[in-house]
Amino acid sequence: MSTASETYSSKYDYIIAGGGLAGLSLAYYLNESGLRNAKILIIDQSVKKENDKTWCFWEAESGKFDQIIQQKWKGVWFHGTREFNRFLPIDEYAYKLIRSENFYQFVLQKLSQNPNITLLQAGVLSFQKLSNQSTEVYTTKGYFEASELVFDSTFRSPYTDTRYNQMLQHFKGWVIETTEPAFDETQPTMFDFRIEQREECRFVYVLPYSKTKALVEYTIFSDNLLPEEEYEKALESYLKTHVKVDKYRIEEVENGVIPMSDEPHIRMPSSGIVRIGTSGGFVKASTGYSFTRTQRFLQKLVSDLEAVGGNGKAFEQSHQTWKKAIYISDWKGFLDSILLDVMLQKRHSSKDIFTCLFSKNRPAQILKFLDEDTSLFEDLAIMNTVPIIPFIKSAFVVIFKKIKYIFR
Numbered sequence: 001m002s003t004a005s006e007t008y009s010s011k012y013d014y015i016i017a018g019g020g021l022a023g024l025s026l027a028y029y030l031n032e033s034g035l036r037n038a039k040i041l042i043i044d045q046s047v048k049k050e051n052d053k054t055w056c057f058w059e060a061e062s063g064k065f066d067q068i069i070q071q072k073w074k075g076v077w078f079h080g081t082r083e084f085n086r087f088l089p090i091d092e093y094a095y096k097l098i099r100s101e102n103f104y105q106f107v108l109q110k111l112s113q114n115p116n117i118t119l120l121q122a123g124v125l126s127f128q129k130l131s132n133q134s135t136e137v138y139t140t141k142g143y144f145e146a147s148e149l150v151f152d153s154t155f156r157s158p159y160t161d162t163r164y165n166q167m168l169q170h171f172k173g174w175v176i177e178t179t180e181p182a183f184d185e186t187q188p189t190m191f192d193f194r195i196e197q198r199e200e201c202r203f204v205y206v207l208p209y210s211k212t213k214a215l216v217e218y219t220i221f222s223d224n225l226l227p228e229e230e231y232e233k234a235l236e237s238y239l240k241t242h243v244k245v246d247k248y249r250i251e252e253v254e255n256g257v258i259p260m261s262d263e264p265h266i267r268m269p270s271s272g273i274v275r276i277g278t279s280g281g282f283v284k285a286s287t288g289y290s291f292t293r294t295q296r297f298l299q300k301l302v303s304d305l306e307a308v309g310g311n312g313k314a315f316e317q318s319h320q321t322w323k324k325a326i327y328i329s330d331w332k333g334f335l336d337s338i339l340l341d342v343m344l345q346k347r348h349s350s351k352d353i354f355t356c357l358f359s360k361n362r363p364a365q366i367l368k369f370l371d372e373d374t375s376l377f378e379d380l381a382i383m384n385t386v387p388i389i390p391f392i393k394s395a396f397v398v399i400f401k402k403i404k405y406i407f408r
């Protein structure tokens with residue numbers, strides 16, 4: 001891998017706009033595939049060295065990134081309604097944590113062994129289709145041409161279309177170091193709902209690194225953000241009330257806003273451009289999780305691209321549906337829309353819904369469900385464990401919206 005400031009040409013086979021989770025994962029899988037000889041340019045505005053995100057996800061088997069797993073747990077705490085406070089074993093799964101700085105370093109080190117991959121630190125400004133299959137990428141450091149495809153993870157939808165369920169997952173977290181032991185490093189907390197809900201879905205999660213160090217994050221699912229100090233007050237209060245610590249040093253701060261929306265995505269906004277990551281709708285609408293989906297979608301994308309010999313035009317032809325916004329989604333997308341509608345319309349307390357899911361089912365089954373690996377029969381069995389009336393109401397609303405969408 002070379003840096004573009006040293007040696008760069010104006011033409012590449014593929015250009016990856018945005019070298020965050022999706023962009024670097026894509027480069028990683030391309031580098032492992034039969035397309036590893038393709039000329040690839042990765043453009044990102046920032047130098048990916050800092051820990052700007054902490055990714056948690058669950059996996060049943062060993063994974064591609066096991067070498068850089070910081071923590072791994074075999075169960076999680078859940079504090080919900082109906083006095084359900086339990087440490088839940090997650091059986092075949094492991095709950096894993098990767099710090100983004102380790103992910104960036106790991107992937108960039110692998111890519112550095114491939115002289116066909118070039119990294120450019122620049123801002124991506126726009127894309128322009130040329131007369132042939134090529135697409136030109138205009139950046140703060142000049143023009144670059146992709147003869148096959150551009151993969152874009154820099155686009156951010158405003159998610160303002162009121163016809164759809166628009167919610168945000170917003171959070172603030174602190175990595176704190178305490179003077180006295182305060183955590184059990186073998187037991188993370190996935191959902192702690194023992195905090196004021198204000199008619200929203202609010203919870204805290206705790207990811208312990210050691211007995212004296214943990215990431216404690218205050219998370220809200222709602223349609224509006226809070227002033228900065230409210231997240232901080234909530235964190236302080238949680239640490240005092242539930243972790244029972246007063247003295248701690250804040251080592252790192254993590255903020256985020258993740259879209260939770262069922263607005264349809266256009267995966268291929270114009271010929272030659274494929275959106276990936278959050279831009280491509282990889283975030284699961286009802287949970288905000290996207291690490292696992294990003295890996296799955298991109299492995300499939302690379303294998304589809306390999307199947308057509310890396311040819312951008314042939315790839316495009318075999319993915320014509322990506323050019324349309326698909327709201328008449330699959331069954332899993334339908335379930336996401338229902339859950340979003342229940343939460344947004346406040347048809348039932350969110351903390352009680354999550355409690356029902358985790359207390360009335362095998363927890364590993366819920367993780368499988370959230371990963372969209374369950375069968376239709378399993379989905380119906382899980383749906384039978386949540387308060388039925390609000391879900392039926394929302395199902396009718398979603399079906400009506402979809403019918404309206406067809407006849408718009």
Ligand SMILES: Cc1cc2nc3c(=O)[nH]c(=O)nc-3n(C[C@H](O)[C@H](O)[C@H](O)COP(=O)(O)OP(=O)(O)OC[C@H]3O[C@@H](n4cnc5c(N)ncnc54)[C@H](O)[C@@H]3O)c2cc1C
Pocket residue numbers: 017018019020021022023043044045046052053054055056057122123124125153154155254255256257258276277278279288289290291292
């Ligand atoms: C703080 C945080 C924690 C999260 N934790 C989890 C989690 O635990 N589990 C989970 O499943 N999901 C999590 N997510 C959600 C999701 O996994 C991440 O948002 C993930 O990083 C999305 O990948 P992405 O490639 O779409 O975006 P990013 O990783 O943000 O990558 C986009 C890249 O594009 C670059 N870029 C943007 N605009 C331009 C431009 N104009 N020019 C050049 N470069 C540009 C950015 O610098 C960035 O590197 C988290 C999100 C956040 C924000």
